[in-house]
Amino acid sequence: MGILNYPNGYKQKNNLLKKTSTTNFGKRGMNFEEAINQSNAYYLTHNMCVIHKKPTPIQIVKVDYPKRSMAKISEAYFKQASTTDYNGVYKGKYLDFEAKETRQKTSFPFRNFHKHQLLHMEQALTHGGIVFTLLFFSSLNRVFYYPAENLLQQVHTANRKSLKLSKIEQEGIEITVKIAPTIPYLEAVDQFLQQHNSLI
Amino acid sequence: MGILNYPNGYKQKNNLLKKTSTTNFGKRGMNFEEAINQSNAYYLTHNMCVIHKKPTPIQIVKVDYPKRSMAKISEAYFKQASTTDYNGVYKGKYLDFEAKETRQKTSFPFRNFHKHQLLHMEQALTHGGIVFTLLFFSSLNRVFYYPAENLLQQVHTANRKSLKLSKIEQEGIEITVKIAPTIPYLEAVDQFLQQHNSLI
Numbered sequence: 001m002g003i004l005n006y007p008n009g010y011k012q013k014n015n016l017l018k019k020t021s022t023t024n025f026g027k028r029g030m031n032f033e034e035a036i037n038q039s040n041a042y043y044l045t046h047n048m049c050v051i052h053k054k055p056t057p058i059q060i061v062k063v064d065y066p067k068r069s070m071a072k073i074s075e076a077y078f079k080q081a082s083t084t085d086y087n088g089v090y091k092g093k094y095l096d097f098e099a100k101e102t103r104q105k106t107s108f109p110f111r112n113f114h115k116h117q118l119l120h121m122e123q124a125l126t127h128g129g130i131v132f133t134l135l136f137f138s139s140l141n142r143v144f145y146y147p148a149e150n151l152l153q154q155v156h157t158a159n160r161k162s163l164k165l166s167k168i169e170q171e172g173i174e175i176t177v178k179i180a181p182t183i184p185y186l187e188a189v190d191q192f193l194q195q196h197n198s199l200i
Numbered sequence: 201m202g203i204l205n206y207p208n209g210y211k212q213k214n215n216l217l218k219k220t221s222t223t224n225f226g227k228r229g230m231n232f233e234e235a236i237n238q239s240n241a242y243y244l245t246h247n248m249c250v251i252h253k254k255p256t257p258i259q260i261v262k263v264d265y266p267k268r269s270m271a272k273i274s275e276a277y278f279k280q281a282s283t284t285d286y287n288g289v290y291k292g293k294y295l296d297f298e299a300k301e302t303r304q305k306t307s308f309p310f311r312n313f314h315k316h317q318l319l320h321m322e323q324a325l326t327h328g329g330i331v332f333t334l335l336f337f338s339s340l341n342r343v344f345y346y347p348a349e350n351l352l353q354q355v356h357t358a359n360r361k362s363l364k365l366s367k368i369e370q371e372g373i374e375i376t377v378k379i380a381p382t383i384p385y386l387e388a389v390d391q392f393l394q395q396h397n398s399l400i
Contacts, residue, residue, distance in 0.1 A: 050326075055256065077270070083252050089327045
């Protein structure tokens with residue numbers, strides 16, 4: 001895992017610090033990531049699944065001890081994550097997903113997905129995980145569950161640099177935003193499993 | 201999740217930076233955590249499961265840009281993790297575990313397990329995950345797979361502050377250290393699943 005450089009690292013990680021600068025999700029004063037975290041917290045509290053966001057990977061270089069009682073990290077760098085951001089367990093099954101957003105209105109750029117994330121999705125699928133992406137079209141205020149199977153196929157075979165919205169509408173499952181959980185993605189997971197004749 | 205203070209945070213996190221200061225595992229120049237990471241890497245490479253260690257959670261306070269091309273974190277603090285350290289997928293099932301070590305020779309102190317980790321284990325079990333701990337007795341150079349079910353029962357009911365080695369020998373599965381993977385914990389998982397009449 002290498003240390004991130006500008007422009008990707010800069011832009012991406014800067015958002016973590018200045019959340020208000022990202023797209024306001026559903027006009028509720030939270031961005032897409034916060035909406036997912038809220039949904040995960042809701043699901044956890046209501047005993048429906050256990051999904052957590054993984055911490056951002058950091059390379060720690062120097063730690064000071066301004067007081068004996070506290071460790072202060074005074075030099076560290078962002079690292080490239082080697083997996084997707086979210087995983088956990090639902091009905092005994094392994095769930096794994098990545099959340100991405102775009103301001104585009106007709107397609108979702110593949111460049112949003114990093115190589116290592118795609119590789120991880122492929123590996124998790126191989127071992128029977130339920131792997132997907134939550135795609136947020138911020139200009140349209142629409143959210144989709146899009147299976148990793150389809151994403152990988154598109155990335156590997158499509159002769160384009162983005163995923164058409166029409167394709168996502170056709171192969172994905174649109175998620176209607178609610179009060180709580182804000183993004184009820186488990187409903188889409190259930191629908192996906194039904195469609196694929198799972199034993200759940 | 202609060203910021204960690206001395207002594208737990210200091211000692212625990214300091215180990216992350218000075219890995220050589222921790223117990224040498226199996227006299228191979230790696231500590232217990234490194235041995236587990238090596239095992240995970242082996243399993244991933246050999247397409248046997250997808251298990252990753254979660255990054256250490258950090259609260260970032262200040263980021264500088266010494267060059268336009270690089271983001272440097274200049275103030276950050278360790279946070280308490282809200283889950284166990286390791287999770288992933290094996291044969292479609294959700295695997296979740298925590299690795300702990302002790303220098304004690306006859307019992308494993310419960311204080312090694314934080315409240316939030318025990319709660320997370322309970323939650324993951326509820327949803328059908330395979331949840332366990334890898335316990336390393338460094339003075340004895342012995343490693344055990346110990347199911348979270350048993351650990352939680354012991355923590356909640358035992359009238360002691362530690363888990364007897366004899367109990368671990370009786371209810372756990374001893375893992376014989378190998379060259380690669382160093383800690384073949386999947387063998388213990390298989391054995392556990394067989395004992396519990398799982399469908400795998």
